[in-house]
Amino acid sequence: MGEKVLMKGNEAIAEAAIRAGCMHYFGYPITPQTEIAAYMAKRMPKVGGVFLQAESEIAAINMVLGVAATGKRVMTSSSSPGVSLKSEGISYIAGSDVPALIVNVQRGGPGLGGIQPSQSDYFQAVKGGSHGDFKKIVLAPASVQEMADLTSTAFDLADKYRMPAMILADGTLGQMMEPVELPDTAPNTFDKPWALTGTKGERKHNIVNSLYLKPEELEKTNFERYARYKTVEENEVLFEEYLMDDADICVVSFGITARVAKNAIVEARAKGIKVGMIRPITLWPFPEKVLRAAADKCKAFLCVEMNMGQMIEDVKLATECKKPVYLCNRTGGMIPAPEEVLAKIEEINEGGNK
Amino acid sequence: MQSKRMTLFAGHYGSGKTNIAVNYALYLKSLGENVVIADLDIVNPYFRTRDSLEELNNAGIRLISSAFANSNVDLPALPQDVYSLLDKREEKAIMDIGGDDRGAYALGRYADAIKEENDYEMLFVFNKYRPLTPDAESAYEIMQEIEAACKVKFTAIVNNSNLGELTTEEDVINSVDSAEKLSELTGLPVKMTTVTEKLVNNLNGKVENLFPLTLQKKII
Numbered sequence: 001m002g003e004k005v006l007m008k009g010n011e012a013i014a015e016a017a018i019r020a021g022c023m024h025y026f027g028y029p030i031t032p033q034t035e036i037a038a039y040m041a042k043r044m045p046k047v048g049g050v051f052l053q054a055e056s057e058i059a060a061i062n063m064v065l066g067v068a069a070t071g072k073r074v075m076t077s078s079s080s081p082g083v084s085l086k087s088e089g090i091s092y093i094a095g096s097d098v099p100a101l102i103v104n105v106q107r108g109g110p111g112l113g114g115i116q117p118s119q120s121d122y123f124q125a126v127k128g129g130s131h132g133d134f135k136k137i138v139l140a141p142a143s144v145q146e147m148a149d150l151t152s153t154a155f156d157l158a159d160k161y162r163m164p165a166m167i168l169a170d171g172t173l174g175q176m177m178e179p180v181e182l183p184d185t186a187p188n189t190f191d192k193p194w195a196l197t198g199t200k201g202e203r204k205h206n207i208v209n210s211l212y213l214k215p216e217e218l219e220k221t222n223f224e225r226y227a228r229y230k231t232v233e234e235n236e237v238l239f240e241e242y243l244m245d246d247a248d249i250c251v252v253s254f255g256i257t258a259r260v261a262k263n264a265i266v267e268a269r270a271k272g273i274k275v276g277m278i279r280p281i282t283l284w285p286f287p288e289k290v291l292r293a294a295a296d297k298c299k300a301f302l303c304v305e306m307n308m309g310q311m312i313e314d315v316k317l318a319t320e321c322k323k324p325v326y327l328c329n330r331t332g333g334m335i336p337a338p339e340e341v342l343a344k345i346e347e348i349n350e351g352g353n354k
Numbered sequence: 355m356q357s358k359r360m361t362l363f364a365g366h367y368g369s370g371k372t373n374i375a376v377n378y379a380l381y382l383k384s385l386g387e388n389v390v391i392a393d394l395d396i397v398n399p400y401f402r403t404r405d406s407l408e409e410l411n412n413a414g415i416r417l418i419s420s421a422f423a424n425s426n427v428d429l430p431a432l433p434q435d436v437y438s439l440l441d442k443r444e445e446k447a448i449m450d451i452g453g454d455d456r457g458a459y460a461l462g463r464y465a466d467a468i469k470e471e472n473d474y475e476m477l478f479v480f481n482k483y484r485p486l487t488p489d490a491e492s493a494y495e496i497m498q499e500i501e502a503a504c505k506v507k508f509t510a511i512v513n514n515s516n517l518g519e520l521t522t523e524e525d526v527i528n529s530v531d532s533a534e535k536l537s538e539l540t541g542l543p544v545k546m547t548t549v550t551e552k553l554v555n556n557l558n559g560k561v562e563n564l565f566p567l568t569l570q571k572k573i574i
Contacts, residue, residue, distance in 0.1 A: 006516065015485055179517040
C-alpha cells in the first residue's frame with residue numbers, strides 16, 4: 001500500500017478506479033457525486049485516460065456500454081435520479097454480458113428529492129432496477145477506505161463474471177474526508193476473448209448485442225446468465241460480523257448506517273445488552289447463509305436503514321421469518337443518531353413490539 | 355500575528371479553507387477587532403461557513419453568506435451584501451473562497467476593488483496529504499490556476515497539512531519541508547502552520563508560527 005492521504009469518499013472512488021486500470025469515464029454532473037467527475041476531469045488527461053462529460057445520463061451510460069464492449073475498464077457515476085436515467089443502459093450492459101462499473105452516491109428521493117444522503121435506492125440497485133431478468137453485483141462501502149477498496153473489487157468482479165457492478169454509496173460517504181491508503185500494485189487483468197478488439201483478419205468476429213428475436217434463444221441466454229449468477233452467489237458474498245459470538249440481538253445494516261449502528265452497539269454492550277451486527281458488504285449477492293445461521297441463535301433482528309425499510313425484506317427472506325425483524329429508519333436525507341438506534345435496541349431487549 | 359484589512363483564503367478543494375477562515379475570524383475577534391466573514395464558495399453545497407453560524411453569532415462576527423447556503427438548494431449564488439464588505443473599511447474582512455480555479459472564479463468580480471484598496475492578504479491553504487497536492491510542485495500548479503481564475507495574486511501560504519482526526523505530530527512536522535519548498539518556489543512566506551488544539555502544546559518550539567484551530571466541524 002502507498003502513503004496515507006486525506007480524501008473525500010468520492011475522490012477515493014475516482015483515484016481507486018484509475019489505479020484499477022479504468023481509463024474511461026463518462027458522466028453527467030449531479031450532487032452529491034460531483035467530486036468523482038471533477039477528480040476524473042483533472043486526473044484523466046494526466047494519465048492518458050478519457051474523461052467525457054456527456055450531454056445526458058442516457059448518453060453517458062451508452063458510452064459506457066460502447067467501451068465495455070471493447071473489454072476496457074470503464075465507469076460512470078451519478079446520484080439517485082441520474083441512476084434512474086441510466087437504468088435502460090444498465091439493462092443493455094447486463095443483456096450484452098459486458099463488465100462495467102456504475103457508482104450511485106445516493107441522495108434522498110423519490111423524484112428530485114434532495115441532496116442529503118439516503119439509502120433509498122436499495123431496491124433499485126438490488127432488485128434489477130431496470131427491465132428484464134438480470135442482476136448486478138452491488139457493493140456497499142462503509143468508509144472512505146472501503147470506497148477505494150471496493151472500487152477495485154467491483155472492477156474485478158465485473159470482469160470475472162462479465163456483468164455490471166455497482167458501488168452503492170451515499171452522500172455522506174461521498175463527502176466525508178478520511179485518511180486512505182491506496183494500492184500501488186498493478187491491477188488484476190482478465191482474458192476477454194469476447195471483446196470487440198478488431199479481428200485483424202485472423203479470427204471470427206465477435207458480436208456484443210442484447211437483441212434476441214427468437215424466444216428460445218433469449219430464454220436459453222437468460223438461463224445461462226442465471227447459472228453464472230448462481231456461481232456469484234456461491235463465491236462472492238462479502239460481509240462483516242461484529243460482536244456476534246454471543247449476540248441475542250443482531251443488527252443488520254450496510255454503508256453509513258452500519259457506522260452509526262456500531263456506536264449504538266458499543267453503548268448497548270456497556271449496558272450489558274448482548275447485541276452484535278452483520279454488515280452486508282455485497283448487497284447482491286446478499287449474505288443469506290450467515291443471516292439464516294444467526295436466526296437460529298439470535299432472538300431478534302434490527303435493520304437500520306436510511307429508507308422506509310428496503311433491505312429488511314431481504315433480511316426477512318434470508319431468516320425465513322424465524323425471528324422478529326424490527327426496523328430503525330430515517331429517510332429523506334436524515335441520518336439516524338446512535339441514540340435512536342440504542343433506544344430501539346433497548347426496546348427490543350425488553351421484549352419489544354413488532 | 356500581523357493582519358491586513360482583508361484576508362482571503364483560497365486553495366485546492368478540500369484543503370480546509372472554511373475551517374481556517376472561521377477560526378481566523380474568531381482569532382481576530384479575540385484581539386478586539388470588528389470582524390466580518392463572507393462565504394464566496396459557489397462550488398460546494400456542503401461544509402459551508404454557515405455551519406458555524408451559532409459560534410460566529412455568539413462571538414459577534416457578522417456572516418455574509420448566500421440565502422441558499424445550507425438550504426440544500428444546490429444553487430451556486432453569491433450573496434449581494436459582499437459589496438458591504440468592500441465598502442465598510444472599519445471592519446476586518448475575511449473571505450472564504452471556493453476550491454480550486456473553479457471556485458475562485460467568483461472572486462474575480464471583486465478583484466479590482468480588492469486590489470484598489472490594496473490592504474489584503476491572499477492566503478493559499480496547503481495540505482500535502484491531499485492526493486492532488488502531495489508536493490510543492492503540484493500545489494504551485496494549483497496556485498497558478500487559482501490566480502489566473504480570480505486575478506488576485508497570493509501573498510502567503512498557510513500550511514494546513516493534516517490527515518483529519520488521525521493527524522499525528524510527525525505528520526505535521528513532516529509537512530514543514532514541503533511548505534518551505536512551496537515558499538521557495540513562489541517567493542511567498544509561510545504565514546502559519548495550522549494544527550488542532552490537542553497537538554499545539556507538543557509542537558510548540560518544533561514548528562514555527564503555529565495557529566491552533568479551536569473549532570472543528572465534523573459530520574459523523
